[in-house]
Amino acid sequence: MSKVLITGGAGFIGSNLAHALVDNNEVVIVDDLSMGKKENISDIDVTFYQHDVCDSSFMHRLLSEGHFDYIFYLAAVSSVADSVVRPLETHLVNQESVLDTLEYIRQNNLPIKKFLFTSSAAVYGNYPDFPKREDARVQPLTPYAIDKYASERFTIDYNKLYGIPTVAVRFFNVYGPRQNPNSPYSGVLSIVSKCLKNDDTFVLYGDGSQTRDFVYVEDVVNALIKISHLKIASTVFNIANGKETSLMSIINTYETVSGKQLKVKKEDSRNGDIQRSIADISKLKKIGFEPRWSLVDGLQKYWSYYLSL
Template sequence: MTKVLITGGAGFIGSFLAHKLVKLGRDVTIVDNLSMGRKENIDDIDVTFYQHDVCDHQFMHELLTKREFDYIYYLAAVSSVADSVERPLETHEVNQESVVDTLEYIRKQNLPIKRFLFTSSAAVYGNLPDFPKQEDSHVQPLTPYAIDKYASERFTIDYGNLYGLPTTAVRFFNVYGPRQNPDSPYSGVLSIITKCLKENKPFTLYGDGSQTRDFVYVDDVVNALMTISKQSNEPKVYNVANGGETPLIDVIHTYEKISGKQIKIKFAESRNGDINKSKADISRLKEIGFEPHWSLEDGLKNYWDYYAKK
């Protein structure tokens, strides 16, 4: 049976990936310290779960040796830009040092993995004028989060080029959908808007709402990861997105129509590190057979139906 490790697998995206892999008959192991993830996200599937920190290198080494995973999806991260600005060193330890340590251990022990996939972020692109963002566009990481993500994806790709490891990196754009944790101030914007709509609370909008994002539904993200994992080509970076661009204020109005509710918006100054415009070129992903299936409106409808029932 194919053995898979998902770090951060109790989180939003990781748990969706775990459900998909279990459904396909994979033997799935999850490592998650539950700082952002939730155990309830994976309670209904048969996985081996370790509530542990990926920064515990000895634990990770023993697990990698014992299990000899075929596939490793590295999703564990301090996933907030704002949090990384507040805690740059802690962010660095999780978002870069743990990744490099894992790659180095795989290399030194010559572990027979079939694919190591690191999840990076569109935050690496910053506010440079290249548009839409292609994988070979200029980068301008503006925060500790973006710096560590970019450095880790380069380590991932270079471990492939230099040492022959089967590595891949993906840059997530704005992923949304059920199981996002809205209770953290560092959550994805759509999860916070969803909670505000349901609980009739005001939403704080940083900036004037004209900032654009490329929102991609979590089901499409999981399908993209599965498609990429099957590739046997040289190490590459892939944008994972819908390929669209929507102003945040328009997203809010669309969501209001879907939910049948209005949200009170409190405008605030833009935050350090926030991106003004974001849109992905997903040509490279389409070349290997991926097509997004979820429109923003359909994704928001599904998200609202899920959250309204909770």
């Protein structure tokens, strides 16, 4: 049985990962609950610390005493808009804490099997190169994207320079159970779900033509676990579905799935918002991974989950 640390493990993706790992691993979670929720992990047997990953003395002690085999670094202020408003505060979480953890592992020769850092498709920016390959040009346009890109480079180069087994992934638009719809910075589909269920008005920033590559969280978790067990290191993978969908199109599909009409109020686009996004996932497929969830199937399962809350 392996010992696994998940930072941000009470959040949306982290809690789904914890559920997938807990039966065959000893799972430790660190989360300050600023975006995550304790109830996301209350039904599984994990060791939970409500703590800030920026507290280096706490993290150093945990890393020394934990003897972890795998570290999944998901802790982040996962909001582009929030990083524009609070660039320094979000930088401390999204970059400084990552580097501090890597450096402590290096200085103390901690014998981990894999350190996996979760980056974002936001690093690609608005360059007109589609679909986005991992070796494509990057154009981080916001503090969030800048920190994510810098942290993934630190992660990758800590393998090249110091031999620490590291890998990074770039999430595209992940959706599914345990997303927090009450956060103004949550994923768009969780907010749409809440508005559909409660007959609230959804605020659409832009004209709805902006596209995203939506991937169901179960596919994301399966990809994370597969990548973490690969012997390959010092590289980055896109995690996505490989399909491009406009926001208006997915809203229309979700209306069909839910049988409800969404009330929409249009506002101007926000600073830093990306107009178009689609991933090339051929690198992920080469390691034997195939997304299993279509958009319709994922939305149906997500809607059923959301109705049960």
